[in-house]
Amino acid sequence: MAKLDGKTALITGAAAGLGEGIAEVYAKYGANICMVDLDPSVEETAERIRGLYPDARIITQVANVADRAQMDAAAARTVEEFGTIDVACANAGVCRLAPFEEMTDETRDFHIDVNIKGAWNTCKAVIPAMLKAGKGAIVIASSVTGDIVADAGEAAYAMSKAALVGLTKCLAVEYADRHIRVNCSQLGYARTPMVEKMALESNPDNPEEAINDIAVGVPMKRLAKPTEVGELFAFLGSDEASYITGEQVVIDGGSTLPETMSMGTN
Known part of the structure; x- marks a missing residue:
């Protein structure tokens, strides 16, 4: 039995990139999937994954994670189609670079709307179904950027991704005794x-x-390959991670480990 057999997952930002990789791995492991993205090409991505895994049950929903009503609708459609939501992968995210003194308020707010409010809205949309079922798992895509490291020009992105660590920890504590686990990935x-x-x-x-x-x-x-990140999301969404909550799991190929790039014996 695949480790996600019988589970239903809602995955945001699923049209391309990490979300596509997460959806592909979830399909491999037998999950029912609702692939959510603002880009209508999410259906083409779903069709590609169906070609890889013909038995996969996949629906798509065009929705903006920054819009609470649209995320509520995506969650409602998932429950209508599959009966419940066992796992939510709050993956949708954006990054635009600019020197801080040149970064506009509009760029700042774009990161807040998609990266922070998007994860917030996703959690808000799925938690009622999880509470009704008496269990669930949420995996939030944070980053090593902001919480561990940063590069120049990433102020809005770093701020928004660091905020997701706080959201992860708070929700993990708040819902632990109601059997909803919340963890975040920190990708390089x-x-x-x-x-x-x-x-x-x-x-x-x-x-x-x-x-x-x-x-x-x-x-x-x-x-990293997007499917390698998908494997982490699959583990954290599975029963194999049943005693893991509130964790920040770094997946960066070791990029945050070296003190310098010039010292040492290598």
């Missing part, structure tokens, strides 16, 4: 459209060089 870099856009903003003349430079700073010498 994966090869996703968002990271490729950040690379273009960092080095417009040669964005691939920016990505290669990231890999140089990672002890494993590469970026």
Whole structure:
């Protein structure tokens, strides 16, 4: 039996990147899935995953995580289709770079709306179904950025991702005795459209060089694959993680470990 057989998962930001990787892994492990994204191409992504796993039960919902009513509707449709929501993967996120003195309030608020309110709205939408079922698991996509490390130009992103650690810990405590576990991932870099856009903003003349430079700073010498992040989300959403809650799980290929890149015997 696959470890997510019979479980129903709602996954946000599922049209591409990490969300696509999470959905693919959840399908591999037998979950019923509602793939949520603002981009209508989420249905094309779902069709690709159905091709890999023909037995997968997947629905899609076009919704903006920043809109509470739209997330409530996505959760309601998931329950209508599958009967409950066992796992929520609050993955949708954005990152736009700018020097702090040039960063507009609109850019700041964009990060707050999608990264913070998006996770908040997702949790608000799914927790009633979990309370009714008497159990559930939520996995929130935070980041090493903000809570552990940061780069110049990431003030809004770092602030928003660090806030998700606080949300994770509070919800974990609040719902522990009601059998809802809440954990967050703290990813370094994966090869996703968002990271490729950040690379273009960092080095417009040669964005691939920016990505290669990231890999140089990672002890494993590469970026994560979205499906590798999906495996972490699958574990945290499964019964195998039944005694884990309120945790920040770093998945970064060791990138936050080195003190410097120039000292040592290697």
